Amino acid sequence: MTQNVDRREAALDWLVRTNDPDFDAWDEFTAWLEADPTNADAYHALVESEERMRPFVEAMPVVDVVVPERKRPRLAIAAGIAALAAAATAIVAPRMMAVEYSTGPGEVRIVSLGGQDKLVMNGSTRLELAGFDRRTVRLAQGQVLLRLNDPGQDKIELLSGDLKLVDVGTVFEVARDGQDTRVVVSEGAVVADPGGAGLKLMPGQRLDTTDGAAVLQAGPADISSVGSFERGQLSYVDEPLGNVVADLRRSTGIDISASTAISARRFSGTLSVAEVKRDPNSLAPLLGVSVERSGQGWKLGGKV
């Protein structure tokens, strides 16, 4: 069975390569096919699946994809240096280079952190992976979910402004808006400011802090809300509307803002990203606010 899975994975690699009009490694492909007669079976099974199912992808509504900005020249330079440098440097240098990732509004992106460890970026998020093996995450802006389940990997360090978080084998979510950071843990544990306060956050706990804060204090949190953006749902228990609106902006890609008068109001419940995208007016009865068009975006208001 494992062998079949491996074969299918190898066949997937070959399908990706051979479907490219630029592909020209035909002798290499022949050798793989000849290595085992069932390789061709695995390859053709995938060809057939793609052929049969492609019409469904064609029929899907087209979504505008925002091209993420990335530091391409920097990567090109890194490769250039590696090529010129001695062998040892060539191996180490590319791994040490920080890599920047960003998502456009409404875009969700999964980044592998090595092994089974994954980082899921919500929309309008910018971060940098740095350090040896890129296990340091510098969150500049936005929201990420970390699924760190690989026991074979080193700890992940996440920096949000002046707040440092270290995982203890875990699933947690971090959001950064302006100077504010919000951390919610659903599995395992996270240590905030390990060199100083050393606050341990357990499942069902959250930390709301701001850059320069002198005291870190944990509060209760709703575990089901962690990573809900990945499922197109936003769940809250007693969450300030300001945070809800920031999440909505990221997940829908729509410019939604709230008047200062209502930002401190609290909301409990679940919002469907698709529903809000379809009609921002649907927020009015759910949040108990007024919704008005404002230029390209929408403004939430209401009586205090």
Next chain:
Amino acid sequence: MQHQGLQRIFEENREQLLRYLRAHGAGDSAEDLLQELWLKVSTGMQGPIASPRSYLFRAATNLMIDVRRSEAQQQRREVEWSGLTDRLPNAPANDPGPERELAGRRALQAVESELRKLPPRAVSIFRQHRIDGLTQREIANAMGLSASTIESDLRMVYRLLDELKRNLDEE
């Protein structure tokens, strides 16, 4: 690339093309299929060809896909693909009767909801590559992405399509 030029390349690669057809499971029909391949490429040629060797191997691949498809169709009972694809908008109407129609619509909804879970970027890359025919390099340049990102997105879509098709086969 003139007709004669292509014939020269074809003769030069004769043995490798035969090996390639056999590697795809052509068996005893390999020689016949090679003849069929030459007929196809020599009659189907339109305008100059940039890389004739790749052109021949590409045509050989498509030929083997056709051969294996018709073999598979003879061997196994076909799932009601037509009933399913006809539910797509703009598909030629084909009334399969209320029960099959209902089952088909359910299956289509399941497929659509799984496809919606794909990241929009991966869907966009897949369409540009497999429907618009852009090369991976062209997409990478246009979107400012690395070649490996394009590859892993395509892989994700191919994998899901395979899983969805397997699920439909089981129903």
